[in-house]
Amino acid sequence: MALIIDDSCINCDMCEPECPNEAITMGEEVYEIDPGLCTECLGHYDKPTCVSVCPIDCIDPDPEHKESQDELLIKYARLTGKSPN
Ligand code: SF4
Ligand code: SF4
16 A cells, blocks of 8 residues: 655655655645555565655555555556566
8 A cells, every 4th residue: 555644744855855656745744645656665675665764753554545465566567667576
């Protein structure tokens, strides 16, 4: 499933440049993740890189955007035109 940034985000700018899918942008108050672009980093990294760099642990799975591994693989292929490694 896509991840979501909660409103405790301190806008530290660490995650935005790290996202391989350019899914993270500044929202009205805090950074936001576009669920249409987030693959949980599947196809790029072993685990979500935004979570790894976030200093305050404010990025969690988004229960509103549940997806199976297969659905994430299809999203990765659609976004990149490539098959996952
Ligand atoms: Fe981007 Fe990966 Fe974080 Fe999703 S999990 S927002 S793809 S860095
Ligand atoms: Fe917000 Fe965490 Fe991203 Fe920093 S790394 S901008 S605290 S979500």
